[in-house]
Amino acid sequence: QAAVTYGQADLQQHCLAFIESCTAVRTRGFHELSDTVLARVLRSDRLAVDELDLVQAVREWAHVSSAVLGRPVPEVAALPVRELRLPLLAPSELATLESHNQRDLLIPVESIAAAWRSHALRRGSGVPPQLCRPRRGTRPRDHHRHLDPHAK
Helix, strand or coil: CHHHHCCCHHHHHHHHHHHHHHCCCCCHHHHCCCHHHHHHHHCCCCCCCCHHHHHHHHHHHHHHHHHHHCCCHHHHHHHHHCCCCHHHCCHHHHHHHHHHHHHHCCCCHHHHHHHHHHHHCCCCCCCCHHHHCCCCCCCCCCCHHHHCCCCC
16 A cells, blocks of 8 residues: 555565465455555456455455445445456356345446356457456356457
8 A cells, every 4th residue: 555655666566466476355454455556456367366255355345445434335446346357257156246236336237237248148248358367366167268269
């Protein structure tokens, strides 16, 4: 957080490398990240955590931030939520996420619809390519082979 606040690019690189190597998303430090820093962390392909766990961690972060800042959950989470790779989730996981989302509106309906579209079309069509790219810690799911633009 301090590296971003004070514009320390080298320190940001070292901190991101540390976070990628031991991705701990259920910590006090994680909950204290700003939306800008969290979004930057979530852009990484090297996070050693599965997408479903990241979605839950971002939900917890958003609720903590919402309470601290006195702002609605969707408003607080708008920036980091764009970095969640929803097309990587299996259909059953996406359905559960959609059900939970009705309570706090964490994820925009358009993002969920785009993830469903990628499942229906069996490719990442209409979804930014980086949102279809598995992270280092992503557990393999059957439909991932359809998201790879090089797969036949």
